Amino acid sequence: MGTLREWAGRVGFLAISVLVLAGGYVQGFWAVGLSVDQPPLVVDLQFIEATFAMTTFAGFFLVSGLLFLWHSYRDGEPGIATDGGHVAALVPVYDDAGVLHRSVESLLASTYENLTVWVVYESDDQPSKQRAHELADDHERVEALENTKYPGSKAGAINYATEIVDAAFVAVFDADERIHPRFVAAAVAELDDCDVVQGRTIPDPTGVIESIAYYESVLLNFVARRGLYVVTDFRMAASRAVVMHREALVETGGYHTEMLTEDFEFAYRCYKHRLDVVELLAYPSKIEGAHTLRDWWGQRKRWMTGYAQSSHYLLGESRPLTDYRNPLSALIALGTVAAGLFLLSVISKFAVLAVDGGFDVLIGGLAIVIAITLAVQIQDYWQGSIDAFGLTWLAIPLLFPLYSLVAIKALVEYLFTWEGEWYSVSKGVSAD
Template sequence: MERLESPMRPAEALGYVGITLAIVTLFALPGVLTPIYWRVWATLFVVFILLGTIRYYLSILYSFRRPVEPHPGRPLSVDIVVPVLDEARVLPRHVRSILAQDHPGPIRAIYIVDADCRDASLRILRRFAARDPRIVIVERGGAPGKVPALNRARGLADADVVGFVDADVSLAPDLVRRAVAHLTSGADAVKGRSTPVNKRQGLMTAVIGAERDIRERIEYYSKHAIGGFTVLTGGHFFIRREVLDRLGWFDEGIITEDMDLAARIQIEGYHLVHDPLMMAYEEAPGTLRDWYAQRYRWYRGWLQGSRRNLGPALMSRHLRGFHLMDTAFLLASTLIAPLLVLYYVLVVLKFMGISPGAMVPNEVHLIASSISLFTPLAILLMAYHERRVGRRFPWVELPAIVLILPYLLLYSVALWQAFLDEFVLRRPNRYRKYRRSGRVDHDAFD
């Protein structure tokens, strides 16, 4: 949430192109000496894509599992922490959604932490605070940014459960009730499903909406249902306070604090639940520039969290069997996925007749290439899942079937830049906050 510059200025683009060409040249040089070099690399890339393909299609199968219905126990007290940085256009919707929760236990306090606001956010919040004493505004202090703001609530939030909700996220009325029910049914932390509220704003938001729905409802839920790594994203989650205290709250050196915390929760043997029936709503970036900056930031944070947690995950006494394998694969693949950009070099060489191809049977190529069918199948499957729970499927997402390929190609550019900045150039964390429009589709909450 830091108010910093865009991750790529036009003048910097040539520098990144030059670095990329240098890396590609170094990558290609051994192939001049021995043709087997290309076959080894092609084989590694095909195997990596094959593993990802199998993983994606497993997620489709396991997405049919009905979410476990939690059994509520004794009511637990809840404190909610909200970091705020220039969210005036969406704050009223956000605050009202928290105040409208039907949780039977007390929401004791809502700590709104100022992360260096310069718009009308604080004036809006003070009006809400004047009407509801549970709203406590924590003034700015210390380092700016989202993660330091979250840590400033340490020592203030002392309820049984602490919820963290981004200021642009609106919660369904039953979200806190379901979250606490999970926490009284054996979970130590829980997150729900986030979906954009502005899918009809344009083609960009329609494709983002399709991607978010597929990831949240199919991929992330299935990874949890199958017993793999449970992802903690989406701008909201709830955790037992004693567990959070034992974990030491948030690492301010990692951009995506939720991903890092999810890894530490599972490495330490705590139980994290993903409930796709806990609905939350957020605004997707409305411009290509904002989307690129957001995805660059997300992936750079994932690189940081994966580098930090891969070793501890492999050494963990609590991760076993498929959970260990999936966690290790996710963290390791996050670190090496940007290198798939080099796969484009092999495609060009193959087209030129220089690369002889991978040392695998044609059937393996066929299975790996079937990953291209995942998005169309997943979008149609989303229509089924939404209908099953009484939600209306936004058919505006259908253009993603055609546009997902250029979307993913551009995504790979953001991944590659994040990789270069983190491991090659070692540049400081840089991203800019995009302004919300406050746009909400007429059927966003249906």
């Protein structure tokens, strides 16, 4: 039976990929003759549709990118709190012994000193346990905590630690995250007027694959959400680079322990509980990107499987008659999944324009998307958030079909073969 399910998943992946590609190409393929004296005027609907799609695609990223740059500029240097209350900085770890020092040491270097770092480890992860206790022995403001109550997930580790700590604010970071020294202080200052502050994370573009992860973060995470943020009160609230009132986390019930991407579901949980989430683009954290294509693919497939799982869950929990945010949450989540699926059809439009001689439209559209991405990269470079600035931006057009193929693969496997598998990216060991 397992073999049949695997074959169903493979056939489904191939079929959906071909249908999306073919559908994007043949849509409007026919030509319609309109008699205007002689000779008849022939309108190539395929070319017109492809031109419209390319213009819309480029226009979306142009407007969204300008909004993102404006928001980044408007943030400037936000206020800094010196002591607004105790912060418990939670660092859940699993197989992260080699990189754990990055988050712990950067948090200890924070300008906000009323802070304790809690490294929360799993009982079956001896290397991380040993490293956590070493750091706790070396630093007075570091605590090592074993997740004994809700073992087996990052969400469970966060929820358990929240029950244990006595702090006004709870912050959550990844083990490999290098937190900007001013981020926590700025977040606490923002929390005077909101419930949750979500910071920005930047994959360090140290190589080709790492740069692809960086461009993906810019375009498909932060830039692409601008329109959604303009028309709704929804804001992303993740499980890294986030600081919140402890009561806010308690009110939502914490992170869902059965979700593959607990942060994706948590954002909608905050939205449905009407928590005020504020995005803080200043003082971004650096994170380690995937170093190989296999890791990049596996990590994204895990995320997108989680998106499908969360969307399924939100759809089941939707109660239209109680609060409009319930069905709207499900629609936004499903829209995220659908957008990933149909990005592949953009390649079909590229092909139509290339075949029909629309190189000016094709090159112009791609140039706009690349220019917006480079504008963000230049800003990050000037602000010292990234060090590398090479020619890998030439690979930006490849990002969209790759991302879409992963989305299709993840959805098909979720429907046919997924049984709770979790992919872990290999992270480097260094003394930096």
